Amino acid sequence: MTRKKILVFRELPPDQLARLQAAHDVTVADPRQPAQRPLFDAALAKAHGVIGSSFRFDAALIQHAQHLEVVSSISVGVDNYDLGALHARGIVLCHTPGVLDETVADTVFALLMATCRRVVELSQLVREGHWTRNIGEDLFGTDVHGKTLGLLGFGRIGQAIARRAALGFGMPVLYHARHAVDLASQAPELQGKAEHTPLATLLARSDIVVAMLPLTHTTRGMVDAQLFSAMKPGAFFINGGRGATVVEADLLAALDHGQLCAAGLDVFTTEPLPLASPLRTHPRVTPLPHIGSATHDTRHAMAALATRNLLQALAGERPEAAYPTAPAT
Numbered sequence: 628m629t630r631k632k633i634l635v636f637r638e639l640p641p642d643q644l645a646r647l648q649a650a651h652d653v654t655v656a657d658p659r660q661p662a663q664r665p666l667f668d669a670a671l672a673k674a675h676g677v678i679g680s681s682f683r684f685d686a687a688l689i690q691h692a693q694h695l696e697v698v699s700s701i702s703v704g705v706d707n708y709d710l711g712a713l714h715a716r717g718i719v720l721c722h723t724p725g726v727l728d729e730t731v732a733d734t735v736f737a738l739l740m741a742t743c744r745r746v747v748e749l750s751q752l753v754r755e756g757h758w759t760r761n762i763g764e765d766l767f768g769t770d771v772h773g774k775t776l777g778l779l780g781f782g783r784i785g786q787a788i789a790r791r792a793a794l795g796f797g798m799p800v801l802y803h804a805r806h807a808v809d810l811a812s813q814a815p816e817l818q819g820k821a822e823h824t825p826l827a828t829l830l831a832r833s834d835i836v837v838a839m840l841p842l843t844h845t846t847r848g849m850v851d852a853q854l855f856s857a858m859k860p861g862a863f864f865i866n867g868g869r870g871a872t873v874v875e876a877d878l879l880a881a882l883d884h885g886q887l888c889a890a891g892l893d894v895f896t897t898e899p900l901p902l903a904s905p906l907r908t909h910p911r912v913t914p915l916p917h918i919g920s921a922t923h924d925t926r927h928a929m930a931a932l933a934t935r936n937l938l939q940a941l942a943g944e945r946p947e948a949a950y951p952t953a954p955a956t
């Protein structure tokens with residue numbers, strides 16, 4: 628088979644890098660490091676395939692990549708790629724669905740628990756030497772078990788969160804998505820436990836609202852002031868999807884006006900979260916540095932799937948996990 632040119636734009640585990648190097652000519656260059664940017668640009672101009680994550684491939688960059696055949700993202704979310712520009716050039720886009728669902732659901736549930744039970748704040752109190760007597764009511768948390776969970780997005784990860792909530796914590800689950808999921812065939816364990824509802828019903832009835840949405844033109848800014856004001860007074864809000872699905876100024880206002888009790892956020896509109904962002908230090912926000920899938924096992928499984936996708940596509944085979952770039956009809 629002809630050796631092709633591959634650009635690796637984020638660190639790959641050594642075993643996966645070796646698989647690529649055995650078959651193709653590989654350049655490793657991280658465009659986020661200024662010293663490596665010239666190498667990245669030069670390699671991109673010649674690359675047939677690229678693999679990595681957390682870097683925006685806009686139309687201009689795709690235009691620069693004149694020989695590009697395949698983009699293999701080490702992520703399930705594909706909002707970093709200009710789908711129209713990829714489609715126009717016939718470039719295959721691959722991603723990593725499925726292998727991270729349970730890990731991301733664990734993270735989101737940990738964040739949900741930490742937010743409702745004030746775990747981080749109270750741990751900080753101990754670390755700072757303020758545990759000098761039993762805590763008082765002002766520091767009590769809110770029960771999670773038995774509360775109603777509202778899920779915005781009920782895909783692979785949303786359903787994994789719903790299983791934890793319904794089966795482990797006895798929580799009735801309401802979900803909002805454009806299409807109802809056939810629970811009998813796709814998630815029989817959630818039959819009678821998860822209900823597809825209109826958005827207004829979900830917001831009015833949920834004690835805890837979790838957003839697990841992809842970032843698309845239909846979801847950008849979807850969680851806004853109107854949506855916060857339709858939530859139960861004192862509800863909790865968790866975002867494990869993408870930061871820009873939320874209007875962050877509206878989230879801050881909802882917290883400050885007492886509409887929301889607290890928020891747990893793994894994702895932000897700008898990442899890493901700027902030091903000046905009020906979400907970083909807000910007393911009722913639990914921020915995490917986008918760690919949904921960040922375990923050794925899962926990040927390795929994602930890198931391995933992305934590597935297989937790339938090798939398959941470069942060999943002219945159908946990749947295990949291609950993402951459709953054609954505009955929805």
Ligand SMILES: NC(=O)C1=CN([C@@H]2O[C@H](COP(=O)(O)OP(=O)(O)OC[C@H]3O[C@@H](n4cnc5c(N)ncnc54)[C@H](OP(=O)(O)O)[C@@H]3O)[C@@H](O)[C@H]2O)C=CC1
Nearest residue numbers: 704780781782783784804805806840841845867868919920
């Ligand atoms: N924090 C982290 O580290 C991670 C974050 N993520 C993020 O989570 C996202 C979801 O992942 P995954 O569950 O695998 O994706 P899926 O594609 O399986 O699920 C997406 C869900 O969102 C729903 N949805 C899409 N658009 C809308 C809309 N306009 N209104 C209402 N619902 C909508 C879909 O339903 P329908 O089409 O019927 O509307 C579906 O239920 C990823 O795209 C990524 O951005 C993923 C992994 C890790």
Ligand SMILES: O=CC(=O)O
Nearest residue numbers: 701702703704920
């Ligand atoms: O945010 C992570 C992803 O896989 O998407």
